[in-house]
Amino acid sequence: MPDLTYPPARKVDQTDTYFGTEISDPYRWMEDVDAPELKQWVDAENALTQSWLDEVPQRESLRTRLMALTNYERYSAPTRHGTRYFYSHNTGLQNQAILFWQEGLDGTPHVLIDPNTLSTDGTVALNGISITDDGTLMDYAISDAGSDWVKWRVRDIATGQDLPDIVEWSKFSSATWLKDNSGFFYQGYERPADITPEDALKSANYFHKIYFHKLGTPQSEDLLIFDRPDDRELNMGCAITDDGRYLIISQSRGTSPNNQVTIKDLTQPDSSPILLVTTEEAAFDPIDNDGSYFWFRTTLDAPNSKVIGIDLAQQDLTNPSRDHWQTLIPESTNPLDSVSMVHNTLIAQYLKDAQSHIQLHAPTGELLHTFALPAIGTADGFDGKRTDTETFFTFTNFTTPATVYRLDLTTLETTPYRRPNVAFDPSLFETRQVFYPSKDGTRIPLFLTHRKGITLDGQNPTLLYGYGGFNIALPPAFAPAYVLWMEMGGIYAQAGLRGGGEYGEAWHEAGTKLKKQNVFDDFIAAAEYLIAERYTSPAKLAISGGSNGGLLVGACELQRPDLFAAAIAQVAVMDMLRFDKFTIGWAWKADYGSPSENEEEFRAIYRYSPLHNIVPGRKYPATLITTADHDDRVFPAHSFKYAAALQAAAPPHSEANPLLIRIETRAGHGAGMPLSKRVELTADQYAFLTRTLEMCY
Incomplete structure (x- = not known):
């Protein structure tokens, strides 16, 4: 050369x-x-x-x-909120996928947000969404030019119009709504007094915080819900349980999978938070709850993960102990990658030699069914609520583009929902x-x-x-x-x-x-x-x-x-x-x-x-x-x-x-x-x- x-x-x-x-x-x-x-x-x-x-x-x-080869239709697995289903779709060569909603599985699709219209060059992207349980409101995060910094907006789903609310200085954040749709929790950093574009790109980010934004109010009135001023290196995450009662707060150090867990009872706003896990000795991922009873996936004494049950009613909430924690799904030789609870069934997603392996378990942990996948490959999804009777997942491998399947959990029948066609x-x-x-x-x-x-x-x-x-x-x-x-x-x-x-x-x-x-x-x-x-x-x-x-x-x-x-x-x-x-x-x-x-x-x-x-x-x-x-x-x-x-x-x-x-x-x-x-x-x-x-x- x-x-x-x-x-x-x-x-x-x-x-x-x-x-x-x-x-x-x-x-x-x-x-x-x-x-x-x-x-x-x-x-x-x-x-x-x-x-x-x-x-x-x-x-x-x-x-x-x-x-x-890229010019083929791509769909995400749909999620249901109320009577509406939400999913993303790319016709083939669109710079960004479009978010749609429809009434029922066979309803008419409606464009909810098209990121391709947000900039002429396609460099403004949809970075995250959160939809209310009834499917009437959505907050969505927009990032510019590939930045991790996002700006949250709120959209009325029926009209497609944005509300005046804007939340900035958010990063590495999800959003989770109160069940009455009055506002949402999010993660971010304190707004700096004065910062240049270069500083925003370069400066180290410390002291991650959880805030609450009440609809119809300026961000300056957002409430600081949780922070750790004693430890600048903790990253925050939060989620509200499906019953709306508890806010589960996760605190992890950097990129470590291990985390602390704090639970706040939203029905008792003046009560002290429950410090359920106060050390970062293992990972604790909440799965679901039934009243005071919680399911968690954890690596505690189980590097490949297991599922445990914790009943807050059996705990001294001022000083929780592990005496009554129950192992429901023991550790396997295969790592347990994630677990969801749908139709009162624990859907356990394992990796077996880096390939998906799916098992269905009773809430008490008993194995009900080993779920057969279409071929060797990767399955993802299986989201839903404990009361749902259906869930959706995608399946892919090196020669199979992501195909969306519907799983009827009452019959265990799997049917293709959307199958792409590549040239x-x-x-x-x-x-x-x-x-x-x-x-x-x-x-x-x-x-x-x-x-x-x-x-x-x-x-x-x-x-x-x-x-x-x-x-x-x-x-x-x-x-x-x-x-x-x-x-x-x-x-x-x-x-x-x-x-x-x-x-x-x-x-x-x-x-x-x-x-x-x-x-x-x-x-x-x-x-x-x-x-x-x-x-x-x-x-x-x-x-x-x-x-x-x-x-x-x-x-x-x-x-x-x-x-x-x-x-x-x-x-x-x-x-x-x-x-x-x-x-x-x-x-x-x-x-x-x-x-x-x-x-x-x-x-x-x-x-x-x-x-x-x-x-x-x-x-x-x-x-x-x-x-x-x-x-x-x-x-x-x-x-x-x-x-x-x-x-x-x-x-x-x-x-x-x-x-x-x-x-x-x-x-x-x-x-x-x-x-x-x-x-x-x-x-x-x-x-x-x-x-x-x-x-x-």
Whole structure:
């Protein structure tokens, strides 16, 4: 490949000291994301990257085919409120899905909100909704340019008109209505006295709070319902029980799944809150209640989770004990991912080797039925109330787009409700699950999806994807991009790494803090397995991941550059010594550790931090870094600094691989990104792989 002249990036004399170790940070100035100098660098980098991608003749045909594969109707599973059903629908190529409502299952659809009308470029997205039990009012959250900050509005569902109410400075929030529709609870932060757009994008967020907004009043009169001024790192969540009596408040530290639980009796507003769980030793997720009796899913003494029953009537509410807690569904060998209560039935959703496994249980825990899914894949949904007789779920796998099913819980009959039709033949492809040993012998699951009849000659272009963090599992799922990759002759490989949620909390913890290297070892071992089994070879193997998965890509391409021909790191965490300085980054200390506060964790982090482990003159895989200028989840300076450092260290000869960065404008971490931008991004990524893997198709 020809020489690339990278845009110059100024270095500054910036040195920080961590536990006696001096560490240079020459690109610290790139943290000023609104600086004119940085904008010039971003524009120059984008121009270089685009000019390089424009030389790939297949790029336009890739975009065209991806548009055709994406052009299919997509529905969410409906939810019922009163007599009305609510769901989202995308006709195919709309930038954002539209929210509809209808009377009854067969009623006439009515547009409730069309986010595509909120901006000309599709960058304003619907970020969350909450509908009253009777289906008459909805509050909805809008985010601009992919930001995590949202603005709540209230809409009259029958008229489609918005009420005057506006709630701002909300982030990482749901909303939950009082049963009389008089107002709603939400989470947010105290309004700052004076803040610039850059500060809103960059500043750390502490002291999450729960507020109550009464309809018809200004936000300045919203009531502070709950906060923890004693602990700035607790994130809040809340929900009202279906009977309207209790407000359940969850307090978790950063991204840890473990939480405290406080219950407030709304029928006795002057009563003291019930401090049900006051430590963060386990996760406690409320399922439902029947009067004072509560069902919870918990990891207490059960890393794979179990279901317990707690009767507040048997508790000293000033000093609750665990003496009368009952185990209803014991811990299984498979992690219990979530539980809902519909038709007085506990619907337990398990993961079995990263695939969905559904069981129906009585309220007392007895197994009633093992629910058969259409095929190996992922089921999601099963929402509803304890008195409902029906529920809906979606089912998907790598070759099946999300299909909506209705489950009649009185007969256990399952019927397709909405089935999409995509312009490809799924019978041409196959998926298998294999297992391989990691460096320490741990058995790791790996999904492989490709055309039927491939030859294991080591020449198949292969895209290996992973995440490995924050207790998030990677089950089978459909994406038009996967189909396009397989049509190009590629193998899509998806690894279930430690740090994720594939095998419960113990699996998650095995890839955190001082054990984070396990995640990289698992991913590297996946590459070695694919090469050893002759699915592919280093010259044909690419790796990809986003956010925490982008950190995975950065660490692995630096640790084993011999294994990969190409790497795509998306919205990645690359400066592991300063991740906790921006927006919500401090919350990730639950997974990563604290580089500034704990010397042992600093030493472990410093050994793998991508920004700090680039070796000058070493030939690294061809790299495409992608980020967005409005990413206020993973601050874009992570990607800017890594790209500048990687380019500065590149060997000065024509055999060096391209090291490119693509910066999206008016976009954030990924959520709510308009379809048009997602298609263009994928087309650029596949054009990059076409050229670097020397693909012929």
